[in-house]
Amino acid sequence: MNKVFSFRWVEPHTHKTIETTGVIITTIHNVVGTNNVTLCFNRWAIPFLLYYGKGVGGTWFSKNIALQLRGDKTKRIYKILCSQRDQTTYYYPIKQFREDFQLSMNYTNSQIKQKILDPARDRIKESNSDVWFDYEMITKYPKNNGRKPMADTIVFHIKTTKATNGTSQHERNATVHRWLMIAFDHDLFKVEKAWNVVLNSSRLDEIYNRLVYWEDQVSAGNMTTPHVKNSFKKLLRVDFNLTFDEQKGKKKG
Numbered sequence: 164m165n166k167v168f169s170f171r172w173v174e175p176h177t178h179k180t181i182e183t184t185g186v187i188i189t190t191i192h193n194v195v196g197t198n199n200v201t202l203c204f205n206r207w208a209i210p211f212l213l214y215y216g217k218g219v220g221g222t223w224f225s226k227n228i229a230l231q232l233r234g235d236k237t238k239r240i241y242k243i244l245c246s247q248r249d250q251t252t253y254y255y256p257i258k259q260f261r262e263d264f265q266l267s268m269n270y271t272n273s274q275i276k277q278k279i280l281d282p283a284r285d286r287i288k289e290s291n292s293d294v295w296f297d298y299e300m301i302t303k304y305p306k307n308n309g310r311k312p313m314a315d316t317i318v319f320h321i322k323t324t325k326a327t328n329g330t331s332q333h334e335r336n337a338t339v340h341r342w343l344m345i346a347f348d349h350d351l352f353k354v355e356k357a358w359n360v361v362l363n364s365s366r367l368d369e370i371y372n373r374l375v376y377w378e379d380q381v382s383a384g385n386m387t388t389p390h391v392k393n394s395f396k397k398l399l400r401v402d403f404n405l406t407f408d409e410q411k412g413k414k415k416g
Contacts, residue, residue: 166230168208183207228290236264237283244287244294244321253319254303260317272300272314280317291394293372294323335371342374345388346395357405364403373398 169184190203232238247253261270264279280298288295300314340358347353361367377394380386386394399405 169235228292232286232290234282234286236279237286239264240279240283240296241287241290241292241294244292244296244319247319247321248294248323251321253321255317255319256303257300257315257317275317276300291373291376293369293376294321296321335368338374339367339371342391342395345392346399357399357403360403360405361399366402370398 166187167184168187169182171180171182173179174181185205185207187205187208188202189205192201192203194200229238229241232241243253243255257272257275260266260275261268266275284296284298297320299318299320301316301318302312302314303316305312339361340354343354343357343361347357361370374391374395377386377391381388381391
């Protein structure tokens, strides 16, 4: 209930910029004596959770990651990355960046780096997002005024997990199934149950991309196999409600 959202948009008739702020969940109804809880979502939160507009198409991103990321500006950068994930390089004029992020002209480039870009880069990388970034500031439009050129553009170097296009469906299935075997200690009953749930969810490619990212992190020395195993089990528990008792054949949730 305390998750606050905010965004700016242009009213199509008056062409005025409007700032909208609110909470995502407005009311919670707990049906006493049952397992049922009804959540009332603020309809104005929908453009915040999933933006779709004329001329820009849709931007798909993980709501779980977007909500967990600390800082409104970090969330905003994460969504920009998701919207530009097909590009390896994205040029963002600093003047436009200041306007979009409501920064005064007194907000220096150093402050943008230290207070916005560096924290966002680190938080997004730590979130296990399948898209992340590095950046640099460059002078794309130098001025001949005899002064030392100042950076006028942020260059986002967008990085993503391996695309599934280069792998067959069999290979993707095999990777996910292999990690299910690892996650559930080769208990075939648990693996079969989890596999059926994952396969019927239409999210297999998303899970495959996440596993490939984690495998890359193991190769780079940033994660260990037990760490990946625990992260995968957490994903299965949170996203698919897949938790099992130690007793074989008994499923919780």
